Structure formats: structure tokens, C-alpha cells
Amino acid sequence: MRFNDGAGWTEDVSSAQIGEQRRLLAYEILSVVEEIPPGKVASYGQIARLVGREKNARLVGKILSRAEYFGNYPCHRVVNHAGRTAPNWSKQRELLEEEGIIFKENGCVDMRKCQWEC
Numbered sequence: 001m002r003f004n005d006g007a008g009w010t011e012d013v014s015s016a017q018i019g020e021q022r023r024l025l026a027y028e029i030l031s032v033v034e035e036i037p038p039g040k041v042a043s044y045g046q047i048a049r050l051v052g053r054e055k056n057a058r059l060v061g062k063i064l065s066r067a068e069y070f071g072n073y074p075c076h077r078v079v080n081h082a083g084r085t086a087p088n089w090s091k092q093r094e095l096l097e098e099e100g101i102i103f104k105e106n107g108c109v110d111m112r113k114c115q116w117e118c
Helices: 015-035 044-052 056-067 091-098
Strands: 002-004 009-012
Touching: 015 044, 015 056, 044 056
Parallel strands: none
Antiparallel strands: 002 009
């Protein structure tokens, strides 16, 4: 089986190796999320860049949607590049407001004031 690591096709690898690579990537992404301080947010793309996968913002979102299987992480501190919160997760805004995150009139996080500078 050939594996695409996001940077291009690599050598043939077993499905067990692919599973291990995915698990390690998930923990790498979640370790970055764990570093976001209370009162700050990061974008999916920002996290993707920090783990060296700048074109994989959607992958970050997918992993965060399954974060509960890996432990307890502050996934509520991750929003899209425009500051929009995750659809169908109304509690996210409540959690962010409890941390002092500022929202604009359009319902998006004020990224100029609240984005994590890392």
C-alpha cells in the first residue's frame, strides 16, 4: 500500500505503520492544542503550520472532532481562520466567553485581540 503523507507519495507501508503514523500525528496536533493558553484561540491552519503540515487544516479539524478518544484537550480554543466556531457545538462559544474571549457583532471571535501568538 502506498501512503500519502501530505507532502507526496512515499514508499509502500503496511496498514499498521499507517495507523501508527496517524496516531502519532494526532498526538502531535493535540500537544499543540494543549499549549493554547486560556483566553486565547488558534486557527486550524495555525495548528497545521505548527506541526509542519500547513496544507492540512481540515485534518486538524478532523482530529479535534475525535479528541475525546485521546484524552482531555482544550479543543474549544480552536476556531477557523475567520474566528468562526465549530458548527453544531453551541457550548464552544460559552466556554470561550468564560475565558474572556471577545466576540465581534457577527458572532466570530475577534482574532486580532484573541489569537494566540506562538
